[in-house]
Structures are given as C-alpha cells and as structure tokens.
Amino acid sequence: MADLSTTWLGLDLASPFVVGASPLADDLDALGELVAAGAGAVVLRSVFEEQIVAEEVAIHRFVDSHVDHDAEARSFLPESATFPVGAESAVAHLERVRDAVEVPVVASLNGVTPGGWTDIARDLAAAGAAAVELNLYDLATDLDETSADLEDRQLRVVAAVASAVEVPVTVKLSPFYSALPAFVRRLEHAGASGVVVFNRFYQPDIDPDELTLDRQLSLSTPAELPLRLHTLALLHGRVDLSLAATGGIHHGRDAAKAILCGADAVQVVSALLQGGSAQLVSMHAELARWVDDLGYPGLRDACGAMALRNVADPHAFERINYARLLDGWRPPRSEHRHG
C-alpha cells in the first residue's frame, strides 16, 4: 500500500482525506466509520458567529424579557435553563469527538467581525482542537465598505483568532478576491498557518411563483475542482502556508489533482454525504493506486508537482490560457458528445 501520509498545519496525518466542516462529524458512530475508512483528520461543523449572537439575542428578547413580567408568572422557563447559548455545546461535542477518534480534530469557526466571539476559538482550542479553521464566509452587502476595507476587517479577525490560540489557524477562503495571492500573503503575516480553498456559497435561489427565496442546499460536483486547482497551483511554494482543497473532491483522482497542484490535504464533504464511508474507502484506494501507478515513493513527493513553479507549461495557469481557450471555443453541435 502506498504511503499516503502527509503533514497539514504541522499535524501528521495518515491520509490527506479530511472530513470537511459539515454535519458529518455530528454522529460519533458514523464518524468512527469514516476514520476507519481512511479519514486523516476531522473538521467539525462550523460554529457560526451570527448564529450564536442571533440566538443569544433572541433568547434574551423572547425568554429573558418575560422574567418579572406579570403578577402571576415570575418567568416561563426554569432558571436552570438559563445557561449559555454560546459555543458550549460545540465545545462539549469537540471533547466527545476528540475522545472518540484517534485522528486530529479541527474546530471550525465562521465569523466576519472581530469581537467577543474570538473567545470561542480559545475555548475550542482549550477543549483539544488540534487546529482552528476560520471560515471567512462573507457576503459584501454594504455600499460603503470597499474591498480594501473588507479585507482589512477580515485580516483583523484572523489576527484576533491567531493571537487568541496557540494551535495553528487555517483560513477558509471564498474565491472572490480581486488579488487573492496578495491577500493570502497578508493572511500569512496576520498569523495564519494555512488556507483552505474554497468555500462554497450557498446562495439562495428564487422561487418565481411565490416571490420568495428558496434556500436549498446543493452539493458540490467535480466540476468545481478546477477553480481550486488553479489557486493551489498559484500559491504552492510561494507562501509559507499549509494548503488544503475543498469543494469538488469526489474521487481519488480528484484528490490526486489537488495534491499535484500543492494541496497538503483535501477536504471531502459532498461525496461522503452521498456515498458515506464506502465512498471514502474507494477514494482512498484509488489515490493509493494512483501513487503506486505513477511510482511516487509517497504522496508527499507528488505534492505541488503541477504547481505554477513546477509545471511544464506555466502559461496554462495564467491569463494566456484563458485567451487561448476562448479563441478555441465553438458552439456545440447537436451530435457533440460531452466527455
């Protein structure tokens, strides 16, 4: 069996497959199966800043405001139910997962404003998180906040979290930065130890009959992979950060591509939601076969082989490639077969 071990965020993993931030880690039994199937690490479901704050405030408004409210009812829920609405349940879950699995457990935080919630990162690290993944999922809606403002704010968040914890902090990015490499460089300076590319936007669809927003979740497909590959290839070896790919890794060969472009680890969610641990077994085997087939001594040796620095045709990753492809594009004919 090929050596699939890797180092991600300074953590030694037996396999590059990381169970990505999702409900996959909620069920300890199912998670155990995934680890047995070859998961090298686990990222827990994201703790959302907005969710915690919104719930705290909602409970303050709809539970606490009924205290001492009329003559007969002192309150409406037992006082012992007055306990934190914050991340305690996530912390408790992390402790349980940490005790249940042998692989490193990474906590995931999702937040975009520097604030008291960075305490949560500290709590999660104290509870045994091997690293913290900070998801900068941010929808820019403010007409007055420029991209520079937004990036500055995000960097402050990263710095706040990185200084709050001693474990490595990796930043999960969205693809929509004007100058992503430069921003990643600044993340490095802000204290990040790695980046994960890319977040997937769960953009709401529109229901044209009801005139409402339709919040259906759609799973990733391998078609989303090339965007990640491109970025990994641009970054590998040019920043001193641990790289991971997420989004579109459905097969062992998808993982191989990401690793060739410079990923130290690959996060998988949709494929596991669909195929469960059996899918991971198959991905793991496929990747091992590929390592053997190509004659790499180990997976580490393949890492970054196709990065911008190393690739035989670096132009393929740059602007010129885009122009060539556009020039070569022809409308599909009816007998055209998709490959």
Added chain:
Amino acid sequence: MTDPNTNTIDANEAVASVAYRLSEVVAIYPITPASSMGEHAEEWSTAGRTNRWGTVADVVEMQSEGGAAGALHGALQAGALATTFTASQGLLLMVPNLFKIAGELTPLCMHVAARSVATHALSIFGDHSDVMAARGTGFALLASGSPQEAQDLAAIGHAATLRSRVPFLHFFDGFRTSHEIQKIVTLDDATLDALLDGDAIAAHRARGLSPDHPVVRGTAQNPDTFFQACEAANPFHDSCPAVVADTMDRFAALTRRRYRLFDYVGHPEAERVVVMMGSGAECAHEVVDHLVARDEKVGLVKVRLYRPFSMEAFIEALPATARSVAVLDRTKEPGATGEPLLLDVTAALVDAVARSALPALPRIIGGRYGLSSKEFDPPMVKAVFDELGDESPRRRFTVGINDDVTHLSLTVDETFTTESDDVRRAVFYGLGSDGTVSSNKASIKIIGDTTPLQGQGYFELDSKKAGAMTVSHLRFGPATIRSTYRIAQAGFVAVHDPGLLERVDVLQRAAHGATVVLNLPGATEGAWDRLPRRVQGGLIDKGCRLFVIDAFAVAERFGLGRRINTVMQTCFFALADVMPVEAAIEAMKASVQATWGRRGPEIVRRNIEAIDAALAELHEIVVPTTPTAPESTRLTVPDDAPDFVQRVTRLILDGHGDRLPVSAFPPDGTWPTGTSRYEKRAIALEIPIWEPDLCVQCNRCSMICPHTAIVTKAFDPAHTAGAPATFRSEPEGFTPEFEGLSHTVQVAPDDCTGCGLCVEVCPAKDRTQPRRKAINMRPAAEHRDREREAFEFFRTIPDLPRTAIPDHPRALALLPARFEFSGACAGCGETPYIRTLTQLFGDRLVIANATGCSSIYGANLPTTPYTTGADGRGPAWNNSLFEDNAEFGLGIRLGLDANERQARALLAGLAPSLPADLVTELNAPQPTDDTARQRQRDAVIELRRHLDTLNGPEAPTLAALADSLTPRSVWAVGGDGWAYDIGYGGLDHILASNHDVNVLVLDTEVYSNTGGQQSKATPLGAIAKFASDGKETRKKDLGLLAMSYGHVYVASVAVQARSRHTLKVLQEAESHPGPSLVIAHSPCIAHGYDLVHSPAQQGRAIKSGAWPLYRYDPRRTATGEPPLVIDADPTSLPMRDYMEQEARFRMVELRDPDRFTRLVRAAEDAVRERHALYEQLARVSYPTGPGSSNGEEAHDG
C-alpha cells in the same frame, strides 16, 4: 461591605430556602403567589442541593393541591420530613388532608403565601381568608409580617412541629410579603441544625409506616370512640404554645432575633392597643413608634402563634393599662359576630376577667382591613388609634375604603405620615416587558450587598398580560424598614415607558423637589414641549429636577431592542445618590455578568456597552416656570359610554379604583360585558396599515388577530356616506354572495398590541416589491390619529345580519366577533379560538371558564372583552374555579335544560290559547342554521306578544322563560392545566355523561398563567418548570381517552396554521348533540420564541406530527364510516426541525445534545406509534346491524 450573612431576597425565596433544607419530600402544585417557593425548591433539587440530612429533596409537582396534600400525607406517614407551599383555593383543596395530618399528630410545617379566596370574584392578592378557612383543621397557625420574619418563623415552625407533633401552617401575606424584597440576615445550616431536635426527628421516623413494625392508622371509628379519641390529642395542642415559645427562645439565643407568641411594641403603659398579625403589623409598628415618640400611650400586639391561641400569653403581652383594644382582621366572615382574631381576643379578655387575671374588660372593637392586598398605610393605622380614643367608637368597622352603604369605614387623615427623612424612596413606572422590575431587583441587591444600608423593594404588577404597567417602590435606609405600604413621597421618580406619561399620573408619588427621570424618545432639544401638560404642571408645582434620556435609542444602538433596563438603572444610580456612581456602575456590570453571563458574552457585552453609553445620553432639562403643552382634551372614556362605564370603569382606568365607594359596586360580582372597548391603551409602537390595492379579501388577518384589533367587514356601500377620508374600503370582489357590497380591513389603533401576526399571515404581495404586503406594520405615531378616526367611523357601520353571511371559511371570518381587546399577551395563541367561538356562536354562547390565562384576560377588571351585538346578544360568561370547570359547564347545561323543560311544559299547557303554527314553530327541532334560528327567535317575540294578552299565572312565567326555547351553546373553556390535570376527573365525567356540553381546551402544553410549570400536556422533550431537563414521558393523549367513550365528538385543531379546519371542527362540535372535546394548539410565550412566527411554527408542529389534526365524529359510525378522520400528514417534516425552533426544546439541545437527540428520537417514536394507532382507528370497520347504530344521522361535516 456588609455582613456576609445578609442577602437581599423576597420572602418566598427565604422561606423556601429553610423549608427545602429541612425536607426530604416537597409535594407542590403551582398557585399564585406561592408558586415561586415550589420553583425554587425544584431548582435546588435539580441542581443537586442537599438538605440537612445530606440528601437531595424529591420535589414533585402533583395534579392539584388536593393531590399534593395526599402525597404529603403519604410521605409523612412513611416517616419522611415533608413540606408544601400553597395559597388560597389551593389551601382549601388541601383542607381535608390537613384534618387528617393534624388528627394523626404528624409533624409538618407548610408555608402559605396568604391570598384571598375567590368569592364574588377571584383575586390573586393577599389577605387571610384562606388561612382562616383552615383554622379548624387542628394545625398550628404561625404568622409572619416581613421577609426576615418569614424566614425566621419558617425555621421555628419546622423545629416546633417536630417537638410538639402538632402540624404547622406558617403564613405571610401574599405579594406584600411573599414578593417583597428585603435585605435579611440569612439562617445558616448550623443554626438550623442547632434548632432542630434530633430525638424528635428520630421519633417521627420511628412512627412511619413499616411492615417491620406494622400499625394501622386511618381507622373508621364509631359514636362510642371517636369523641374520646379526638380529646386524647389535647395534651399535644395544649403544650404546643409552650413548645413554640421555647423554640423562639432557642432561636433568639442562636440568632439574637427575638420572637414571642405575642410580641408587644409601644408604650409600656399604653391605653390604646391594636392587635393584628401579618404584614400590616409592620406598618402599625412604624406608626406606634412614631406616636410613642410623641408621648402617645399606644401599643401594638403582633400575633405570631394564632393557633393554638394561648390566652395566657396574650394577656401577658397586653399592657395592663390598656383601656381600649382594636383587633384588626385581614379577612371577612359574613354573618359572624366578628372576624376570627377579634373573637379569639375577645374570648381571651373575657376569660381573663372571669379568672381575675384582668381587673376589668377593656373596650374591644374590631375592624377589617386590607382585603386582597388593599393598601394599609400609616394614616389608616392612625385612624384606628383615633377611633380607639373616641368616646363611642364603632364596635365594628372597616378601614381603607369608603363604605357609603353600611357606613362602617373610618375616616382617614391622608396627610399623616411616618416616613423617615433618612430613608431614600424611589418609584419607577415601567412596562412588564421592559425589564424595569428585574433591574430594580438587581439594584436593591447591589445596594444591599455593597452598602450597610437596609433595602426594601415592592412591585406592583398588573395581571394584564400585554403592555402591563409595573410600579416599583424602593426604599433604602440605615435602619430596619417596616413600611409595608406603597411610597407616597418619593425623592426619585423614573418613568421608563413614555406611553405612561399620558395614561398615568406619574408624579402623584413625587415628593417636593424630587428628581424625575423620563425615558423620552427623540432629541433633548424640545423635550419639555413634548411632555403632556399634566406632567409639565406637576414638575413645576412640585419643584422637581427633570432629566431625560432616549433610552430606546441607546438600547437599540446596542441591539437590545426594547430592553432599556440597564440604561435606566444607570440613570438611577447616577441621580439617586444612594451610593457612589462609579461603584454602582462596577456593581451593575458585575450583576450583568452574573445574570447574563450564563447567556453568553454577547449579551453581557451589549448590556455593558449600554451602561457605559447611558450617562452621556442623560440630560438635565431646566424646568420652566409655566407649562407650554396644550390642555389634554382626550377623555379616558368617550362621552357616549354607558353610565356604569362613566361612573365606575373610568375611575378605575384613571387609577382611582381605591377611591371608589362601596356603593359603586355590584354586590354580587355581576359586571357588564363589552367594556374593553373603552380601555384605550395604545401600547403598540407599530400598527398594521392596510393597502387596499393589494388586498385579496382573504380575511386571514382578522382570523389570526389575538386581540380582535384588526377587523374585516363586508357592508352595504351606502353606509360610507359621510365617511371620513381616512376610512377606506374596496368593492367586495372575492365572495360572489357579497356582490355589490364593500369590504374593509380596519385596525383598532389603540387596541393593537403590535404583535405583527396579521402581516405575517397576509398572503398578498406587491409583485414589484414583495416586501410590501396588503397590510404592513407602520409606526403607530404616524398613523394613530388617522386610524382612530377611521376606526371610530368603522364602529358605526352596521354588521351584516348573520343570515347574510355564507357558511364558508373565508366569509365566516366576517362574522362579527363578540370578544375583543382582551388583556392577553401580544401574539397570544389562545384568543383566536375564543374569538372564533364568539363569531360562530356568540349570540347563543354560554361559557364556563376554568381559572387560568383565559379567565384573567377574559374578565380581568376594570374591563371585560366579551361583548354584544346590536341586538344585545352575546356570550354570557362565568368562572367558577380551576378544578371544577367541566362540572360547572355541565351544571350550566343542566340548568338551561331545566329552564327549557319548564318553558316547554308551560307552552304545552298554554298551547290551546296560542296559534297552532306558532306552537309548531316553537316546538320544531333544534335549528341548525342561522336562518332557522332567527325564525325561532322571531317566534319567541311573537309568543311574548300573545302571552301579554293571556290571563293566569302561567303566561308571565312562560314569557320570562321563553328565550330558553331557543338553543344555547354551552362551552367549557380552559387550559391544559385544567383539562389534563386538576380538572381531568370532572372533564372525564362530563364527557361520559352524554349531555350536550362542548369543551375547548386551549392547550399551551404548560401552566402558562402561573409561569410555565409542566402539565401532563407538556410534550416529551420540552423543558418546563418541574421538568428542567426536558420531559421524558409522553404527552397525555386526551383526545384518545375521550374517543374511547365512542359517543364523544373529539377533534384536534391548530388555528394559526389551519384556520379553515378549526372553523369546520367548531361547527361540527357544536352541532354534535352530545359532549364534544376540541383540543386547540395554542402557541404561548412560554414556548420561548417570537410568536410572530407561530403560524409557521404551528405548521411545523403539524407536519412533524408533534401536533396531530383529526376529527372523531360518532355520527359517522351510523353510516358505516370509521368515526376518526386524520386531517394532516404527520410525516412530512423531521421532528428535530420542529423542536429546534422553540427555546423550550432547544435548551435541552444546547445543554446536552446527546440527550436532545435521544428525546427527539423518543418523540419521533411517540408520534409514529400514535399515528399508527390513529391510522388503524381511521380505517376501523365497526359491525353494523340492529343495535349497533346510535341512531343519529350522519353529519355531512
């Protein structure tokens, strides 16, 4: 810092702390104002706090106080140490067991927050009528007058009962003491241990029932033995006072706080002496101190141990110089020669004279005071002493009211005051929801904990649920504060809600030169001009200093919504000069951290930022010398209101109810209906505004409104002649039967609570701007005047006759409601059912209403929401008790049926003298539609016309009874606490009876009125009080139990999500000739979410199966159909998706996700199993043939 052994708490907490530590079993049932004692005990038990024997007390909530007393009796008989907490009707339900417990000489100390027993009306407030009703049980009665005393005497009671074997009922005044916060010296465990007699405990345990040394108790005795056996207990009762006195001595040795059986205070040679017990004695104590300092020879005997009454100890306590004695009773015993304490004191004095212990009998007079927490203040005490000094005082009197009927009341000099200058007094006016009371409690605690000052807080809370006003009275001073009365002269007045400035005389309690802080929205500039003239005048006349702050803006800035409490608390500390501001702010922040730290850092951060920002926003306004605002022209009630409303209701609304004389009141509790329309509270900040261009006339807004504050109406357009421009309507375009009519949607701007449910359910959207609906919440300030005018006009448009409204759901919503503008919570999930009931059957509806939320918002004075139509018909309503409502409803049915039988017998006798077709019409089968009902009513009018022409006694008798020839729809209405728990036995019985009584259960799945205690309707997985970890057992399937009879119509409905289904069910239930049970899902603030989302959340409840929808109609059996029809698919949403939306479930998930997952699975199993059972029932095929049918025709539903 002060003594670490002090704590600033209310009597309920202080007493519960002692009782819990000295008990192994606590059996309770929630009842105001005792509920919180049980809640504290349960909290401690859940938290694993141990009692003095190192075990965690078992706190059980029973199905009624009768049940709690039974459990208590059993626990005691098993040799355990047990206690309970109760009040009022609850104590009455325990009485049979109290006789038993005392008869068996069982040590027990129970605690009663004394409360009025319901008579002509219910009252949740305090007096001794409940305790006095239990005085014959053989229990010792021990009275406290303050939180400190309540704690201390609780301990003395627990110790004395063990030694004496006489059970103790320790009581203190409901609300005045139970809810008063005082800085007290707490009793530590060592003191309790030292006070208890270990041998007595061992003896109690040894008497416990055990098969190892069996005995029999509870035998049946006969005339030969019962009497003597009763007398055999005499030595125990006889020695009890000595045991108590000795325990008090031991207590004094341990704590240096001295109590006696009768405590005397006053002049050693007093000539005039008052005797009383409870909190009023504290006020009297203050007056006596004041008068003695002025060399008046007055005194006060405070009765501690009322039963057994030690005549010797009383005579010893009374100064020999007493020439006249006034005994004050906080109870009324109609027909007695005097109230109970007066009789006991009289007997003791006469006895003393008879045995020559007293040379002569002093003059003895007796009076009543303070019923139902009626204010009892120093001027009243002074009036009693004055009466005692009179040459010929009234032998029987009342004090505190103006009795202009029997002229018993004393005249009171209201200028008399005993308030000391070294006590700081502050009064706060707020709303129930703005946190004023909570922050004041925190303030007292801060001052109590960090300064040597004594503190006292008393809170007047409205029993209105929405927009209720709170008045907080805070005193701080260097010595013990005995002022058990409201503050009349406050040096600091804060008004936290700007709406109160118009409605309430907020400066009434301001002393001259008082500091006044107003929360006033808007800029500081021009603030003075925005004040109502009455407030301006008061500020000028009283020479007040005025400060304003826009607290809403500060709270909003930090995302705290309307929670302005920390902002206003900062203003209090900045201006009240009670302690250094910096120290106070630090303590406030610590208090915020302690209170809200448990919620998470964000709430703490926001509150702390609000505290820091508050001072910068607080501005002094120089009070000008003349008012600038125009005189208010707004009348409390309109000129055209009925006479009673003008004479009585108006004064109560103006806050002058205390001044109404006895003659103003109906002597039997009968009040007019339809008066809520005169109580214009204007509490909504936003109100719904109609956009006619978008409206699809679906009437969902009016169907869901909990307060009937948005009304839809179809009407003849001719009626809009003379309509003001503000009134808008559109041609009816969606209901063919209404062709040619107009349709309108009108908000009642002063009655809306701003809950937003109408907008939430409005389906009509502007296609170019979907956010804009056919109704939208808009700032009330901008729209109120226009909508007031429109609404006034709207009220003048005649309703369509019922017969003109077709029987389909969209149109039924246009039936005029006979229930409007109740005091229910904003977003209440119960009231839409009641309103719908009155729409469908309001002209023939008689309601028996169980005690609970629905009886409070249904008939909480000063106004009543049940109302009538132009024909004068409307629901008749009464509330008997909590536990007996089904029986009460059945009794009403039986009574109405008796009237009808009598009328029919008379009609049969007079038939030969009446037109045959008229008699036929009157004897026709029960009409099933409005047209036939109207025909029958017309026939009754016709009958009366004929009867007028007939001679003989029968004709006028029939004329008086003739209305009973038309149908009456009897509904027993109440909550789940009634139907599932305390009243279940009766409910079960009336369902079994086959009488035509309809039952509507407003199921909030928790005791809503008393504050969220679990009932047997509480669903699996929900947190409730007494189910703090999430309930593990399933909700009782009340519907299934009722179905088991076979003849009962049973349905489960959810009006917010499925209003049409609800309408159909109510009609079917009413038409069913036997008993009907409708179980109605009722979203409640106790569920812990924003009720504006209740339609969607109720939809989730249905889709997940948490709430089934079904109809079980026995009439279907006759046609061979299964009687049960399932009306919703319970499998279309995972249970978790429903449960996660409500804090009551979510709390479990937050605290213990695994447990939550387990409970979700268990809830899913419960739903699956129930649904499987229902599905089988819905497919059941009953054998047909002779005798298998109930003979009823199938109903087409």
